Amino acid sequence: MTIDDFWNIIAKAKDTINPEEVIEIVKKELEKLSPEEIVSYQNHFDILHDKANFWNLWGAIYLINGGCGDDSFIDFRYSLISRGREIYENAIKNPESLVDLKLNDDENERFDELFNESFGYIATEVYEEKTDEEIYDYRENNPYGNDEDMGEDWDFDDKDECLKRLPKLTAKYWGKWE
Numbered sequence: 001m002t003i004d005d006f007w008n009i010i011a012k013a014k015d016t017i018n019p020e021e022v023i024e025i026v027k028k029e030l031e032k033l034s035p036e037e038i039v040s041y042q043n044h045f046d047i048l049h050d051k052a053n054f055w056n057l058w059g060a061i062y063l064i065n066g067g068c069g070d071d072s073f074i075d076f077r078y079s080l081i082s083r084g085r086e087i088y089e090n091a092i093k094n095p096e097s098l099v100d101l102k103l104n105d106d107e108n109e110r111f112d113e114l115f116n117e118s119f120g121y122i123a124t125e126v127y128e129e130k131t132d133e134e135i136y137d138y139r140e141n142n143p144y145g146n147d148e149d150m151g152e153d154w155d156f157d158d159k160d161e162c163l164k165r166l167p168k169l170t171a172k173y174w175g176k177w178e
Contacts, residue, residue, distance in 0.1 A: 006041055012025050012026065013025040013026055018113075019079070019119065022082050026119070030123055033126075035131050038127045038130070049077050052081075054150045055154060056095045056165060058150075060169055062156040063170060064098060074117075078115075083101075124136075159174060162174065
């Protein structure tokens with residue numbers, strides 16, 4: 001599976017941001033694949049997920065949500081991938097692009113949209129259903145699988161620092177959830 005094939009699967013869910021619908025659509029697509037293709041999908045997913053592990057992106061979701069811990073940042077990166085190639089790649093290049101992210105006004109639904117933990121486990125579940133084996137024995141080593149190069153750490157609660165690094169997001173979200 002190529003990276004384009006991976007993104008084509010995600011694109012099948014482009015018309016919805018409802019986390020449960022996205023999961024169902026992608027799951028149905030993965031069920032059509034061979035076990036080897038599911039492993040390849042998971043390898044692409046892992047690389048993209050780890051590539052999104054950097055401080056400025058964490059700061060962006062921290063501002064958008066009014067806070068974001070370690071586990072939530074993992075779940076946010078799952079959700080970011082689920083939104084498709086364009087949103088993902090724009091956020092990687094410039095986290096400020098998330099200022100235009102369409103979010104539900106309902107706080108609970110917005111939270112589910114931003115932190116879609118279950119999306120991260122679709123391939124694992126489909127693979128295990130097909131093979132009765134765990135996918136992790138067949139995954140490739142991930143070149144982004146470490147926390148060493150996240151960029152410069154900074155204080156997300158320091159408004160001046162946020163304005164310096166993410167001025168648009170800070171202007172839109174600073175203090176909004178207090």
